[in-house]
Structure formats: structure tokens, C-alpha cells
Amino acid sequence: MRKMALLTAVVCLISCYGMNAFGQTSHFVGPSKGTTNGAASGPNHMNNMCSSTYTAAAHMCNVDEFVLTAALGSNKAMWAQPRFSNCYADSGAPTICYENGLGWDTPSAISATCNEWRSISGSAGPFTGTTVSNVSTTGFSVSDTEPCSNVHYIACCSPEN
Numbered sequence: 001m002r003k004m005a006l007l008t009a010v011v012c013l014i015s016c017y018g019m020n021a022f023g024q025t026s027h028f029v030g031p032s033k034g035t036t037n038g039a040a041s042g043p044n045h046m047n048n049m050c051s052s053t054y055t056a057a058a059h060m061c062n063v064d065e066f067v068l069t070a071a072l073g074s075n076k077a078m079w080a081q082p083r084f085s086n087c088y089a090d091s092g093a094p095t096i097c098y099e100n101g102l103g104w105d106t107p108s109a110i111s112a113t114c115n116e117w118r119s120i121s122g123s124a125g126p127f128t129g130t131t132v133s134n135v136s137t138t139g140f141s142v143s144d145t146e147p148c149s150n151v152h153y154i155a156c157c158s159p160e161n
Helices: 002-016 043-053 063-069
Strands: 027-031 086-088 096-099 103-105 128-133 141-147 151-158
Touching: 027 063, 043 151, 063 128, 063 151
Parallel strands: none
Antiparallel strands: 027 151, 086 096, 096 103, 128 141
8 A cells, every 4th residue: 555655656746747757847848840630650750740840858748748837828729648647546436537627537538649649530430639729818728629630730848948
């Protein structure tokens, strides 16, 4: 039980404060230079679009990185990776997770990634993905129902200034 509590504390420390596994804080640096649909050959391609726009350390933001660091902006929708800040399972109850901007929900409800960022539609489709935007009045908006066929910029984050 103590090991689980320690693991939960470490996971929260990393995810709740926007740090990556190396203890670096990543922050929103801007949209990618180009646009893509939600099935752009996977997250590696999206990360490469960010690193070619900014620096080698830039990557597709997860929702929490974006929500915790985005400033008021242009209302431009951008693809982002879902992030589970806090997930827990009570004995006999389903696992529930908290993601900034989406609140409490089941893991499947907040893990929209255009079928692993590789499919626009399929037998279960059409698929949807996660987008974020820095809204000029409220600071941010998060959606996990964006059709994967839509074309958007990618929200880019980096641990570098």
C-alpha cells in the first residue's frame, strides 16, 4: 500500500506540475509551422513538425502542458496529446482520471487520439481526436471530439526557453 501511495505521489508530481520524466518543465511555445489532419502518420510525425518549427526538444503538447502554460490567444484549434494527470481505481469501481480542461472521466473517454493518430475512419469510426486552443477570453479550450479528418496546427511544447 505504501509503494502505491509513493508511486501515486511521484506520478502526480511529474504530471500535476507539467514536468517530464527528467524533471524539466515543458511549456507551450506555439503552433507548428504547418498543418495536418489528425492521422498524420502518428505522434512521431507530429513531434517532428514541432521540432522543425522550434527546437529539437519541442514536441506535441499534452493537454496538461498546454492548459497549465498557454497564454490568452487566437482561438486557433491545435492537435494535442491526451494526458492523464490523476487516475485511480477504487476497489470494484471503474478507473477514473482527471485531465485539465476535461475534468473527471473514464480513461477511454479522455484518450481520444484518432485511433492512435493513424486513422481517419474505420469500422468503429469516424474517429475523433483531442484539440486545444488558447481562447482570448477564458485562457484555453479542450475538445476530445474533433473529427480526425479535420486539418489543424499542432500545439508545440518545449522544456527550453
